[in-house]
Amino acid sequence: MGEMHDYHGQCHCGAVRFTARTNLVSMGDCNCSRCRRLGWVMQSVPAADFSLHSGEEQLALYHFNTEKIDHLFCRNCGIEPFARGSDGKGNEMVMLNVNCLEGAPPVDRSTISHWDGANF
Ligand SMILES: [Zn+2]
Structure with a gap:
């Protein structure tokens, strides 16, 4: 666990393609009004570890x-x-939608963090 990839x-x-360097050790989902609808699983990475290769104009x-x-x-x-x-703390971050990463291991939702965004 914890190897960067x-x-x-x-x-x-x-249309939108990117590369991100992460070890996927702090994945989480969130119960806020938007995340609940999306059903996504997130992993944050420093903006420096993220490269958008195409699709900026599509976003x-x-x-x-x-x-x-x-x-x-x-x-x-x-x-x-x-x-x-x-x-x-003012550091730029990118929250990855783990379900959009190629080759990422299947997410076991019982082992990830659950952010209480609904009561934030
Ligand atoms: Zn698209």
Whole structure:
């Protein structure tokens, strides 16, 4: 556990493609009004460990609540492969949608963190 790996990820149609370096050790889901609907599993990485290779112009921006997180989804296929935000100390972070990573191991939801975003 804990080995860093370069994961390739993309939206459903493939317009948005990226690479992210992570060990996937702090995955979590969230019960806020948006994440509950998406059903995604997240893993945050420092922005420096994330490279967007294509699709920047395809990304639509969605804000809600405190508007601190840039939720980005593909205009064509509607999938949100990642979001941009910060870690609370001002460090730029990217929240990966683990379900969009190629070769990532299947997620066992009983072993991941559950953020209580609904009561944040
Ligand atoms: Zn797409």
